[in-house]
Amino acid sequence: xxxxxxxxxxxxxxxxxxxxxxxxxxxxxxxxxxxxxxxxxxxxxxxxxxxxxxxxxxxxxxxxxxxxxxxxxxxxxxxxxxxxxxxxxxxxxxxxxxxxxxxxxxxxxxxxxxxxxxxxxxxxxxxxxxxxxxxxxxxxxxxxxxxxxxxxxxxxxxxxxxxxxxxxxxxxxxxxxxxxxxxxxxxxxxxxxxxxxxxxxxxxxxxxxxxxxxxxxxxxxxxxxxxxxxxxxxxxxxxxxxxxxxxxxxxxxxxxxxxxxxxxxxxxxxxxxxxxxxxxxxxxxxxxxxxxxxxxxxxxxxxxxxxxxxxxxxxxxxxxxxxxx
Amino acid sequence: xxxxxxxxxxxxxxxxxxxxxxxxxxxxxxxxxxxxxxxxxxxxxxxxxxxxxxxxxxxxxxxxxxxxxxxxxxxxxxxxxxxxxxxxxxxxxxxxxxxxxxxxxxxxxxxxxxxxxxxxxxxxxxxxxxxxxx
Numbered sequence: 001x002x003x004x005x006x007x008x009x010x011x012x013x014x015x016x017x018x019x020x021x022x023x024x025x026x027x028x029x030x031x032x033x034x035x036x037x038x039x040x041x042x043x044x045x046x047x048x049x050x051x052x053x054x055x056x057x058x059x060x061x062x063x064x065x066x067x068x069x070x071x072x073x074x075x076x077x078x079x080x081x082x083x084x085x086x087x088x089x090x091x092x093x094x095x096x097x098x099x100x101x102x103x104x105x106x107x108x109x110x111x112x113x114x115x116x117x118x119x120x121x122x123x124x125x126x127x128x129x130x131x132x133x134x135x136x137x138x139x140x141x142x143x144x145x146x147x148x149x150x151x152x153x154x155x156x157x158x159x160x161x162x163x164x165x166x167x168x169x170x171x172x173x174x175x176x177x178x179x180x181x182x183x184x185x186x187x188x189x190x191x192x193x194x195x196x197x198x199x200x201x202x203x204x205x206x207x208x209x210x211x212x213x214x215x216x217x218x219x220x221x222x223x224x225x226x227x228x229x230x231x232x233x234x235x236x237x238x239x240x241x242x243x244x245x246x247x248x249x250x251x252x253x254x255x256x257x258x259x260x261x262x263x264x265x266x267x268x269x270x271x272x273x274x275x276x277x278x279x280x281x282x283x284x285x286x287x288x289x290x291x292x293x294x295x296x297x298x299x300x301x302x303x304x305x306x307x308x309x310x311x312x313x314x315x316x317x318x319x320x321x322x323x324x325x
Numbered sequence: 326x327x328x329x330x331x332x333x334x335x336x337x338x339x340x341x342x343x344x345x346x347x348x349x350x351x352x353x354x355x356x357x358x359x360x361x362x363x364x365x366x367x368x369x370x371x372x373x374x375x376x377x378x379x380x381x382x383x384x385x386x387x388x389x390x391x392x393x394x395x396x397x398x399x400x401x402x403x404x405x406x407x408x409x410x411x412x413x414x415x416x417x418x419x420x421x422x423x424x425x426x427x428x429x430x431x432x433x434x435x436x437x438x439x440x441x442x443x444x445x446x447x448x449x450x451x452x453x454x455x456x457x458x459x
Contacts, residue, residue, distance in 0.1 A: 013408060016380040024329070087329075088354040094375065095364040101371040108378055112359050114329070 001028075004035045007134055012107065015134050019109055022126040033126060039133035041255075043075070046138065046238055047157035049119060050179070052145025054163045055189040057096035059225040059234070060140050064100055066235045067138055073105040075131030075139040079120055082112040089113075093142055107131065115273075119143035119150035122269055125262055128156060151182055155261045158251060159184045159241045161234070164203075166195035174199075174206040181210075183218060185237045191222035191230070216244045274323045275316075284312050330454055332383040335363045335372040337400060340390035345417060345439075349385060352443030358383075358450070369396060373403040376412060382454050386433075388418040398431035405432075411455050417441065 006014035021028050048056045057078065064074050078093030089112035100106040109127065116122045120143055131139050143153050153160060162183035174180055186203050188196045203220035211217070219237050223230030245251040279285060288306060291297050306312060334350050336343055343365055350362045363375055376384050384404070386397050397416050404412050415435040416428060425436050435449050 012377060016378055020380045082359075083354065086355050086357045088357040089359045090350055090354045091359060091361045094361060094379075098364060098367075098371070101374050108375075110361055110379060112329070 001031060001035055004032060007036075007130070008039065010135065012104075015107065015130060016109070018130050019127050022130060023111060023114075023121070023123050025123060029126065033129060036129060036133035040129045041132065043128075043132040043136050043139045044159075044242055045128060045132075045141065045157040047141045047143065047153040047160045048163060049143040049146055049150075049153050049160060049182075050163035051165075051168070054145070054165050055225045056142050056145070056163050057093040059161075059163060059187065059189060059223065059231070060093075060142055061097040061099065062225050062228055062231040063140065063235060064097070064106060066231055068100075068103065068105060070235075072137040073135065074100075074107075075134070075136035076106065076108045076142070077111060077124060077127055077131070077139065078108065078142040079111045079113060079124070079144050081144050082114050107134070107136065113144060117150075118152045119146040120152050120156060122265070125156055146179065151178060154182055155258050155265070158245065158254065159238050161185045161187060161238065163187050163189050164199065165190045166193045166199055168199060171202050171205075174202045180206065181212075184216070184241045185234065186218065186220040187230070187234060188220065188222050189225055192224050192227070196222045215248045215250070216241060270324065271320070274320060278316060278319055278323065284315060329359050330357075330383065330450065331359045331361070331379060331381045332385055332450070333361050333363065333372070333376050333379060333381045334385045334387065335367055335375070335400075336365050336387050337367055337369055337372055337396040338388050338390050338392045339366055340388065341365055342389045343387070345389070346385075346387040349387070349417070349443065349446070353385075353447060353450075356443065356447040358447070369399040369403055372400055373407060373409075376404065377407055377409060381412065383413045383415065383450055386414065386416045386418075388416070388420075391419070393418060393420055394424055394427060397428055397433050401432040413450065413454050415446070415449070 003014045003018055007018055018032055022032060048060055050056055060076060064076065067074050076097065080089055080091045080093060082089045091110035091112060094108055094110050097108055100108065111121055111124065111127065113121045124141065128139055128141065141157055160182050162179060164186065166188060188199050200220045200222055207218045207220065221230055221233055221237065223234060225231065245254065288302050292299055292302050332353055334346050336346055346362060350360045353360045361379055363372060384400065386400060388396055393416060401414050404410055414433050415437065416433045417437040420436055420438055428436060434453055437446050
């Protein structure tokens with residue numbers, strides 16, 4: 001593809017255009033991914049996640065400055081949520097990253113979650129691949145400000161940085177499942193506010209008790225991104241995690257697992273979305289819908305009828321087969 | 326394949342008033358657009374670089390300082406230089422009516438001053454945004 005050739009020759013316009021196509025799930029997407037695939041796998045990918053307003057964008061901005069001083073090129077994917085009401089989005093992460101606008105070694109792209117649940121759009125892996133093929137040394141992925149369970153970042157990156165603020169909570173919060181389990185590095189940002197050292201102590205207590213692996217002790221740091229404090233230390237910890245992954249042969253394992261997940265997720269999403277279109281089309285299924293709508297039967301009883309309705313199931317399977325190609 | 330229209334709302338120049346830009350950002354979001362706001366005091370170079378990387382369909386410029394006759398055409402010119410003259414450029418702010426014809430000649434497709442309704446701006450964008458092949 002011509003656009004791919006241009007992108008590989010470090011044409012920013014072509015890269016931007018390719019990202020749009022992949023993000024739109026345009027019909028060219030398989031062709032694009034196919035032709036860049038041999039050029040991927042070289043970038044190191046770092047995910048930054050945590051609740052809204054924790055300073056993720058500012059932290060990424062300052063971290064990027066450190067990376068640039070070390071001579072590394074950077075790709076940034078910054079995700080904000082799509083409105084479930086209007087389908088629109090306000091993409092506001094870039095505003096914190098202004099010092100890098102004119103640096104040709106930094107490519108910043110904002111993404112809306114569009115149809116996806118969780119902290120990342122489903123097309124983010126394709127976008128990461130494009131930045132990777134475009135030769136960025138480090139790719140920083142900022143998730144939507146997440147709650148406790150939006151953990152799809154695990155399947156897309158090599159190192160996860162969880163950003164919290166001093167008010168994030170007490171011991172009980174640090175004991176909860178989800179977000180607190182996925183960090184490879186924890187940062188308590190805005191540490192000029194009271195309580196940062198306490199939260200770090202709580203986190204350390206939790207992390208010591210819950211050693212996930214012997215080869216990496218998850219650190220908890222304080223930082224003040226807006227004042228440029230603690231950023232060099234954050235970089236060092238990310239780099240140590242990278243080294244540890246590599247030395248233990250874990251990086252390859254992790255990426256193998258992610259590739260597998262990417263395919264299985266893709267199949268799941270594609271089939272589910274086609275299938276819900278099919279169901280909404282109605283047809284013979286309308287009869288069942290009406291029974292439930294009128295409240296004549298409960299949904300469990302209708303489900304039991306559906307799974308023994310051979311005619312309906314066969315129609316669905318045949319239509320699905322046609323639609324999915 | 327869903328069509329999402331991506332808009333960059335930008336404040337070129339040195340004035341520090343962005344209430345209008347923020348109202349527009351929120352309004353267009355509610356109209357179903359994906360909106361990026363650059364923040365205050367942007368140079369035309371920075372705005373165009375953001376438009377390029379984000380691959381936007383529309384750039385909305387807001388200027389209240391009186392420098393619009395210089396800044397708006399400068400953005401259009403840089404977009405052209407970067408081979409993005411397919412971007413729809415619109416402007417707003419305090420623009421005297423006698424400046425409008427000049428701005429339109431320079432490639433600013435629509436000018437929306439104080440009192441313009443969000444609905445009208447959204448309609449203008451939908452009607453004038455260019456479909457791009459690839």
